[in-house]
Structures are given as structure tokens and as C-alpha cells.
Amino acid sequence: MKQAVTLKLRILLAAEEAQLLQETMRQFAVGCQLVSQYLFDHGFVLDQNVLHEALYHRLRADIGLKAQMAQSAIRHVIGNYKTVQTQMKSEPYAFKDRYTGQWTRCPRDLTWLRRPLQYRKPQLKLVRNRDWSWLKDGRLSLNTLAKRLRVTPYLHGFEQYLTPDWQLGTATVLRTGGHYFLHIAAAKEVATVDRTQVKDIVGIDRGLRFVLVSHNRAGQTTFVSGKAIASKRAQYHRTRQELQRKNTKSAKRCLHRLSGRENRWMSDVNHRLSKTLVSEASPKTLFVVENLTGIRQQSRRQAQAQRELHSWSFFELEQALRYKATLAGHTVIAVSAQYTSQRCPKCGRIDKTQRDHKHHTYRCVACGYQSNDDRIAAMNLVTLGQQYLSGSNHPRFTKEVVG
Structure with a gap:
């Protein structure tokens, strides 16, 4: 079986680099909000192809996202809605009948949402070897709307996950406490215990x-x-x-x-x-x-x-x-x-x-x-x-x- 973990690496940025990355994160969040509003207004059709047909050019022209970032925004929002959908199914609405005293459980779905999911916090999804990659000198190459950045990561014990048996995937850029972090998805094939x-x-x-x-x-x-x-x-x-x-x-x-x-x-x-x-x-x-x-x-x-x-x-x-x-x-x-x-x-x-x-x-x-x-x-x-x-x-x- 494959076991997944998330590597949380802090990255060092100069002032100009931080500004470029922050602006890209803001625009990506705006793009996610556009996709979320569209899903809410059109019956929650969680289909990548349908959303690509309807929103790809808007994400590129109106928001200014690059091609891969536009695709990532659509996938990211679809994933969030699927997670909420699963949570709502596992926690049905329960109410007690005032006359009989019996409890009734009503299944819930996305139509119970009163407003679309919100994407106020700046964030950014980067695809491996397209939007981000490791350089030979140990630094990271990150894509922004303006240009690619070369940044230095703090590994802090995560070196054990940088071996060939670990497969690295999509990365998420976040800003917490005034610092920038790169959350990288990693997976490894491990033997199951029978x-x-x-x-x-x-x-x-x-x-x-x-x-x-x-x-x-x-x-x-x-x-x-x-x-x-x-x-x-x-x-x-x-x-x-x-x-x-x-x-x-x-x-x-x-x-x-x-x-x-x-x-x-x-x-x-x-x-x-x-x-x-x-x-x-x-x-x-x-x-x-x-x-x-x-x-x-x-x-x-x-x-x-x-x-x-x-x-x-x-x-x-x-x-x-x-x-x-x-x-x-x-x-x-x-x-x-x-x-x-x-x-x-x-x-x-x-x-x-x-x-x-x-x-x-x-x-x-x-x-x-x-x-x-x-x-x-x-x-x-x-x-x-x-x-x-x-x-x-x-x-x-x-x-x-x-x-």
C-alpha cells in the first residue's frame, strides 16, 4: 500500500520574491473563489472537464493565472467540495419530533450549503516538475505569475523523505506567522501488516x-x-x-x-x-x-x-x-x-x-x-x-x- 505524508518546509525569500509570491497566491485564491461560486450557482457539478470548458479561459484572461495554475485551481476546489460532501454524508442532520419524541436523521448533501466555500486566505497549488522542482544546488524553483523564483528550503529532519523510494507530488504555498511554507505531498510504497x-x-x-x-x-x-x-x-x-x-x-x-x-x-x-x-x-x-x-x-x-x-x-x-x-x-x-x-x-x-x-x-x-x-x-x-x-x-x- 502507499502511505502519504506532508512535508512542511519553511522557505527563505527576499522582499521582492515574497511580494511576487504573495501576489500569485492572492490571484490563485481569487480564481478558486470564482470556481467555487460557479459550482454553487450551477448545481455542484464536480466534473473537471465541465469546469474546464466553462472557466478555463476566464481564469486565464480575467484572473491572469497561468495554464497549469488554472487547472490546479479547478482541481483544488473540486477536491474541497468532495471533502465537504463526504463529511455531510457521514454526519446527517438529526432532530427530535416534538410529538412522538423520536429522533429522525436526514441525509445531507451539498445543496444544504447556504453559500459557496470561501477562499479568502492567499494560497497556491504547484504541480511537481511543472510549477515547482528541486534544483541541483538543493534550492527550489517555484513558479509565479511574473517569473520563476529560486528559494532555499529549511529541511529540519525531512531529509529522510528525499530518497528515491519517496514520490513527491503537488505542493501548497502558505503564509503563517509572517513566514512562507511549502507543504509537499509525499508517498511511499510500504508493506502492509497482515x-x-x-x-x-x-x-x-x-x-x-x-x-x-x-x-x-x-x-x-x-x-x-x-x-x-x-x-x-x-x-x-x-x-x-x-x-x-x-x-x-x-x-x-x-x-x-x-x-x-x-x-x-x-x-x-x-x-x-x-x-x-x-x-x-x-x-x-x-x-x-x-x-x-x-x-x-x-x-x-x-x-x-x-x-x-x-x-x-x-x-x-x-x-x-x-x-x-x-x-x-x-x-x-x-x-x-x-x-x-x-x-x-x-x-x-x-x-x-x-x-x-x-x-x-x-x-x-x-x-x-x-x-x-x-x-x-x-x-x-x-x-x-x-x-x-x-x-x-x-x-x-x-x-x-x-x-
Whole structure:
């Protein structure tokens, strides 16, 4: 299978070069907005050929994009709409009937959008060997609307991805914190770990009180507290509230900077957590995580807990774990989260009253086994991993089977 990663290289630019690149990024964003508006106005026909026929000459003549950049703008917007389409399908609209009390789920599609996707932030997509390439002296050649630039990248440990077994693809130019970055897509063919080759299983329960709790077949459990992370998130939230109350231009600029800073911090947290899990695992480990799709819609928490739930990037942590595990010779599966916190890992009894949410404990009324409720979930995930190794492609717990 092919494993993809993104190389995030900072590039050094002179003042004139930065100006040329920034102007190209602005015009590319304008072109993307044109394509997005056209899709919104014409029924979301996500077809490259149709959009090329309708918009290519406008992108070239009115916006001033070069030929390859015009094609890249169309592909980029189509990809964004397809991503939104997938997200909307996976998260249908749910409402409760006021008379019957029953919940109804309505599938959603792109017609639910009230306005087209917005492309306000300057950006630029560059095709490998057409718009960007490596030079023999180690510098990068980047295409702009005026001329090609030769810039110096900071590799910072990314040298391992510049070998022949890694295939480099499209690059994205972004500006963050006053610096310019080149995000390069890279892919490598890696050997997959068959379920018959797995040597160990690690169940990983993700949450708010504990960022994650891992448990392996040897009975070893690791807790990673989320207290410090929750405290810092709360600090960011208070700062945002203060700036929103001021509602001045400078406060809005500060809010924008703050948002980017918090997102980068959260990404770094996920990167370090996933790296630690993979580095401490034994060879050929199966990581088992819960499928948390729709958890935000299903939650009935209070306002503060709901905000904390929305601010934690469960999906990003899972994605980081997946690619790191694959490159290290491990594998990851996502299983149903149903009953993982209600089932006794010793006798198999399922009863939601056995879990004490307030004190974060679990006690089985049948066999008397008790432990931390998050640890219970991680232990049950190991059991689901064993079911997977036994041949079940969709392991899950059911009351009828377990009793």
C-alpha cells in the first residue's frame, strides 16, 4: 500500500520574491473563489472537464493565472467540495419530533450549503516538475505569475523523505506567522501488516479527562492526563471571549492570530502523543481505536463540556497515529464504540449502570471486578482486537451475544 505524508518546509525569500509570491497566491485564491461560486450557482457539478470548458479561459484572461495554475485551481476546489460532501454524508442532520419524541436523521448533501466555500486566505497549488522542482544546488524553483523564483528550503529532519523510494507530488504555498511554507505531498510504497503477523494488541481509549488510555495484552496500562491540555484550552477560550467583547479591529486581528496558534499547538500535541505510542510499541502491533464518527452530534453534554469536546481533534490524533504506525510496521483499525465503556472485560456483562461517570469508576455487579472506567474501555478494545485477529472484519459487542 502507499502511505502519504506532508512535508512542511519553511522557505527563505527576499522582499521582492515574497511580494511576487504573495501576489500569485492572492490571484490563485481569487480564481478558486470564482470556481467555487460557479459550482454553487450551477448545481455542484464536480466534473473537471465541465469546469474546464466553462472557466478555463476566464481564469486565464480575467484572473491572469497561468495554464497549469488554472487547472490546479479547478482541481483544488473540486477536491474541497468532495471533502465537504463526504463529511455531510457521514454526519446527517438529526432532530427530535416534538410529538412522538423520536429522533429522525436526514441525509445531507451539498445543496444544504447556504453559500459557496470561501477562499479568502492567499494560497497556491504547484504541480511537481511543472510549477515547482528541486534544483541541483538543493534550492527550489517555484513558479509565479511574473517569473520563476529560486528559494532555499529549511529541511529540519525531512531529509529522510528525499530518497528515491519517496514520490513527491503537488505542493501548497502558505503564509503563517509572517513566514512562507511549502507543504509537499509525499508517498511511499510500504508493506502492509497482515493480521496473522500481529504480535501485540494495544487498545486506545481517547477522551477529555485522560487524553488517551492505552492497554496491551500483557495487562500494562498507560494513562495520559488531559488536565494540562484542558487548562490551556480554557485559557485560550477566556482570551477569545475578552477579545470578542472588545470587538475592535485590533482585537479581530489578534483573534485570527490566536486561532492559528491554538491549532498549531493542538497539532503538535497530537504529533507527540502518536509518536510516543508508536515508538514504545513492540514490533508488529495492532492499535485498536474507537470509531468516533458523529460523537459531537450524539453528545448531550453541558455547554462547557460540549466546548471542550468540539475543541479536541480526535480525528487528527487518529490520522497521525495511522501514518506513523504504518511507516513503523504496525497497523491501526477503528472499531465500533458501542458498549466499550459498559462491558465488563472479565465476565462480559453489559450494563450501563456499572459505570460511575461522576467518580470515573467501573464496578461489575456480576463478578465484582472494578477499575477506572477509561481503562475498562481500553481493555475492551483489546478484546475487539482479538476478535479481529480471529477473522472478524467488523468486531463489536452486542448484548445478545455477550449476555
